[in-house]
Amino acid sequence: MTYLEAIREALRSEMRRDPRVFVLGEDIGVHGGAFGITKGFLDEFGPWRVIDAPLSEAANVGAGIGAAVMGMRPVVELQFADFVTDAFTQVVNMAATFHWRTGCPLPLVLRMPYGGDVKGGPFHSQCKEAWFVHTPGLKVVAPATAGDAKGLLLAAIRDPNPVLYFEHKHLYRYRREEVPDGEHVTPIGRAHVAREGTALSVISYGWMLHKCLAAADAAARDGIAAEVLDLRSLLPLDRDAILGTVRKTGKALIVHEATRTAGVGAEVAALIAEEAFESLDGPVVRLASEDTPVPHSPVLEAAFQPQVEEIAGAIRALAAY
Amino acid sequence: MSTIEATSRAGDALTPGELLEMLYYMRLQRAIEDRAIKLYYQGRIPGAYFTGWGHEAIAVGATYALGPADLLAPMHRDLAAYLMRGIPARRVFAQFLDREGGLTRGRDGNIHMGDPRLGILPFISHMAASVPVAAGMALACRQRGQARVVLTFFGDGATSTGAWHEGVNFAAVLRLPVVLVLENNQYAYSTPLDRQTAARALVDKAPGYGIPGVAVDGNDVLAVYAAARAAVARARDGGGPTLIECRTMRMRGHSEADHFAYVPRELLAAWAARDPIALFERRLREEGQLTAEADRAMQGRIAQEVEEALAWAEASPEPAPASVAEGVYAASDGR
Ligand SMILES: Cc1ncc(C[n+]2csc(CCOP(=O)(O)OP(=O)(O)O)c2C)c(N)n1
Ligand SMILES: [Mg+2]
Numbered sequence: 194m195t196y197l198e199a200i201r202e203a204l205r206s207e208m209r210r211d212p213r214v215f216v217l218g219e220d221i222g223v224h225g226g227a228f229g230i231t232k233g234f235l236d237e238f239g240p241w242r243v244i245d246a247p248l249s250e251a252a253n254v255g256a257g258i259g260a261a262v263m264g265m266r267p268v269v270e271l272q273f274a275d276f277v278t279d280a281f282t283q284v285v286n287m288a289a290t291f292h293w294r295t296g297c298p299l300p301l302v303l304r305m306p307y308g309g310d311v312k313g314g315p316f317h318s319q320c321k322e323a324w325f326v327h328t329p330g331l332k333v334v335a336p337a338t339a340g341d342a343k344g345l346l347l348a349a350i351r352d353p354n355p356v357l358y359f360e361h362k363h364l365y366r367y368r369r370e371e372v373p374d375g376e377h378v379t380p381i382g383r384a385h386v387a388r389e390g391t392a393l394s395v396i397s398y399g400w401m402l403h404k405c406l407a408a409a410d411a412a413a414r415d416g417i418a419a420e421v422l423d424l425r426s427l428l429p430l431d432r433d434a435i436l437g438t439v440r441k442t443g444k445a446l447i448v449h450e451a452t453r454t455a456g457v458g459a460e461v462a463a464l465i466a467e468e469a470f471e472s473l474d475g476p477v478v479r480l481a482s483e484d485t486p487v488p489h490s491p492v493l494e495a496a497f498q499p500q501v502e503e504i505a506g507a508i509r510a511l512a513a514y
Numbered sequence: 515m516s517t518i519e520a521t522s523r524a525g526d527a528l529t530p531g532e533l534l535e536m537l538y539y540m541r542l543q544r545a546i547e548d549r550a551i552k553l554y555y556q557g558r559i560p561g562a563y564f565t566g567w568g569h570e571a572i573a574v575g576a577t578y579a580l581g582p583a584d585l586l587a588p589m590h591r592d593l594a595a596y597l598m599r600g601i602p603a604r605r606v607f608a609q610f611l612d613r614e615g616g617l618t619r620g621r622d623g624n625i626h627m628g629d630p631r632l633g634i635l636p637f638i639s640h641m642a643a644s645v646p647v648a649a650g651m652a653l654a655c656r657q658r659g660q661a662r663v664v665l666t667f668f669g670d671g672a673t674s675t676g677a678w679h680e681g682v683n684f685a686a687v688l689r690l691p692v693v694l695v696l697e698n699n700q701y702a703y704s705t706p707l708d709r710q711t712a713a714r715a716l717v718d719k720a721p722g723y724g725i726p727g728v729a730v731d732g733n734d735v736l737a738v739y740a741a742a743r744a745a746v747a748r749a750r751d752g753g754g755p756t757l758i759e760c761r762t763m764r765m766r767g768h769s770e771a772d773h774f775a776y777v778p779r780e781l782l783a784a785w786a787a788r789d790p791i792a793l794f795e796r797r798l799r800e801e802g803q804l805t806a807e808a809d810r811a812m813q814g815r816i817a818q819e820v821e822e823a824l825a826w827a828e829a830s831p832e833p834a835p836a837s838v839a840e841g842v843y844a845a846s847d848g849r
Pocket of ligand 2 (some may be wrong): 669670671697698699700701702703
């Protein structure tokens, strides 16, 4: 199934399993969502579990928080992750601090359709996960595969904390994959070695993971065996997996679609510098999008984002260092 | 025009014991705050300190209209509401002192407190941030078929925020059981009402959301109670939210650090003559509900409670430094 179908199936199975789970968002009921994720849900679950909400991010996220305070398990859909700015207070002040202030759980999931290569331009393409990785009290996940799209959504819904689930729009219909049936939970905070290798470690997540895998294939034709680590969770980071792969290969290339400065890659690089310095055989390298807003023109966006050839070039250069 | 001017007649439905209980909570709020003001000037309260001086009738009148299973999303000038819904005075003092025994265990301070286990949403700094959350609490009740009502308080300044607009609109669209109590004390910090809104009156915003609005004398506890009782009943019956504008005056600085020279002294003097506690006492005395003996007994009880609560709070330890990283995340219960 596709990544999009995996999200739909995970959501549907959790709603069947647990009556506390419900979805709320703009255009998600009658219309089935801007991307069709919740198509058919209204008929199956009714209007009090599939809530067509006003164009009102602060209210929709705030209402999700209120329902979670009462022990429900809301999954609030942001139509595009970019619109979370309108709900910032609710996410970073109300939700993130809730357990720390009260000792009570806040089981809330925000579904965040994010990312570029969808001809979306500056307000429908952004990768702003680092804003939230900088916010203690939140959890942040970003699946790259259909299997993890399912597994991480199950984990997010069952988690007693607010979880921001960054689902990449370009991956929705990117390809078909085998997805395990039934209980398939991807633990939050656990990275995954997507490709084994010994020459260097390529650390990535989301849509860029696929570009990194393609680049690693290209480098393999030159005899370079790159290891590729899929972070999957950004908060908490899987420190052991990051340090493990770098200690094994001695080199790290970090690739993400989010802009470079103070992105998640900066944190990963700092972690490696602090904890794996003795294992390094070369500089820690970052490849990320340009420090600009996301351009609308496909030509400009291609120049903005890391591309497979660029990643392959960085792999070759670092391997040769 | 959906505005109705409510009167105090609903006091008729209250028993003498209930009327005295209302007075007790108004006085208890005042007594705790007076004591805390002293602590503040002694430098014993870390950070800022806010009182609800002049707001007691709003806190008590509105909260008194709730049933036992109802829910509360309070703000920073309605201490009595917290007390009436089950937060003990000793924990309030411990909260003010940033002690382990405070509601947030030193993680947050002053009136930023609550207890979800008691159905009280903890208040945070961001004005009106509780309004959408209160709507969500009401949504959960509606989803479960529970006939519970959520009462939320906010200030005149708060009504200018996006959060307020979005929360009120959301509750109105879904006809959720929410009662919206506006504590219009004429100022938001130094900002007077005419810098907050161009509306003739804040209650006039209600029709824009398709909900009823009512303006009441916020210094008349029985008027507030009457309006709140009607709004709670409407919410419980599926009639959706009501906006209650309670008109009062902030009688002290925004916080105790504020000299509030920007408030005309004549305005304060005029409102001081209408102190909500004094007004209610006079009425109860005239109607024979508050005898000299009952009055003395109540005052004595409050004085004792305040001193005992403060002693408990002072005995409560400072939070352990090593606990600073505790509780950022909830541990999974596996469900
Ligand atoms: C969103 C937001 N902006 C600014 C502040 C700083 N601030 C704290 S209270 C306050 C005034 C609040 O006025 P009002 O809502 O009328 O309540 P009052 O204090 O008068 O009872 C301000 C500006 C804040 N807490 N929240
Ligand atoms: Mg005010």
